[in-house]
Amino acid sequence: QVQLQESGPGLVKPSETLSLTCSVSGASISSYFWTWVRQAPGKGLEWIAYVYYSGSTTYNPSLKSRVITSVDTSMNQFSLRLTSVTAADTALYYCARVIGYCSGGMCYSGRFDPWGQGILVTVSS
Amino acid sequence: QSVLTQPPSVSGAPGQRVTISCTGSSSNIGGGFDVHWYQHLPGTAPKLLIYGNNNRPSGVPDRFSGSKSGTSGSLAITGLQAEDEADYYCQSFDSNLSGSVFGGGTKLTVL
Numbered sequence: 001q002v003q004l005q006e007s008g009p010g011l012v013k014p015s016e017t018l019s020l021t022c023s024v025s026g027a028s029i030s031s032y033f034w035t036w037v038r039q040a041p042g043k044g045l046e047w048i049a050y051v052y053y054s055g056s057t058t059y060n061p062s063l064k065s066r067v068i069t070s071v072d073t074s075m076n077q078f079s080l081r082l083t084s085v086t087a088a089d090t091a092l093y094y095c096a097r098v099i100g101y102c103s104g105g106m107c108y109s110g111r112f113d114p115w116g117q118g119i120l121v122t123v124s125s
Numbered sequence: 126q127s128v129l130t131q132p133p134s135v136s137g138a139p140g141q142r143v144t145i146s147c148t149g150s151s152s153n154i155g156g157g158f159d160v161h162w163y164q165h166l167p168g169t170a171p172k173l174l175i176y177g178n179n180n181r182p183s184g185v186p187d188r189f190s191g192s193k194s195g196t197s198g199s200l201a202i203t204g205l206q207a208e209d210e211a212d213y214y215c216q217s218f219d220s221n222l223s224g225s226v227f228g229g230g231t232k233l234t235v236l
Contacts, residue, residue, distance in 0.1 A: 035225070044127060045163075045171070045214050047225035058224055094170065100159070108218050110225065111161040113182065115170040 002026040004095050004116035012089075012123050018082040022095030022116060029053055029076045033098035033107050036069070036080045038091040039118075046091075050098060051078050056105035085123045092118040128153060129215055131228035137205045138236045145231045147198040147215030153226055158218040160198030162191055165212045165230075174213070175200060202233070210235045 008020035022034065033056075036048040050058045053071040060067075068081040082089060094117075100110035130148040137143040147160060154160055162175040173182050175191035178198060190201045198215055215228040 037227075044230040045165075045216075045227040047216075047227065050224070060224055061222055096171075099176075106218075106223055107225070109159045109177070110218065111159070111173055111176040112163075112171070112216070112225075113173040113176070115172075117170050 002097060002114055004097065004114060006093060006095050006116045006119040008119060008121070010120055010122060012085055012121060013125050014086055014123055015084055018080075018085050018089060018121055018123070020080045020093055020095075020119060020121070021077050022079070024076050024078070024097075027097065029071060029078060030073055033102045033110065034071075034078050035096050035098050035107075035110075035112055037094045037096060037112065037115075039094070040088070040091040043091075048080065048093075050102070050105060050107050050110070052102070052105065053078075058105045058107075087123050090121065090123045092120050094118045127229040128219055128222070128226035129217060129228035131213075131215060131231045133229070134232045134234065136234040136236055137202075139205050139207065141205050142201060142203045143205060143233065144202075145200045145213050145215075145233070147200070147217075147228050149196050149198075149217060149219075149226075151196065152221040153196075153217045153219040154193065154198055155196035156220055158220075160191065160193050161216045162189075162198075162200045163214045163216065165214060167212075171214065205235050207235050209233060 096112035178193040
């Protein structure tokens, strides 16, 4: 079955760049759209980005200026970089596969399944 | 402030039925975009519960059902069990944001 696993530093200093990788097994990274979602402590889920191996991406407008995503087809992984982080970026970060109709970097009927276990990233000096 | 509005909490006794609403607008649910529902237990990965408004993935008990009408979606859980105690989130696509939006989440307590 399809499995996803997030990895990266659990602690990032303010103003620095958060970098996470999602490793995918059981499916080809080039066959689907993928997504990043986060959950700040005590808060709900927040969608961050859609990612496709071709470079088609869509970002949450509230984060767009600070988000960079990439796909490594040789490693079957995709990555998230979030620049100039603050304490407000402290959250559990999840990656997930998108299933549904996607076009032009957007996933109009996309559901997220499955999800990775999540990785807690704390922004603190 | 979430784009989709859910009640913060609902509760019910074992065996009872509860519903969780998810209210949006014409740019998301009311615009014809699908509603999906997730069950989230702390410390675990969110699990897809309902997709495409009213479809259950394989393995999800038929105690869980979804519906959509106008600008709202709804999740119903019948025959409540202690293991259903979790946070539930709705999700849809929003044409103004050109991306996915979630509800704020609803904590289900089984009394």
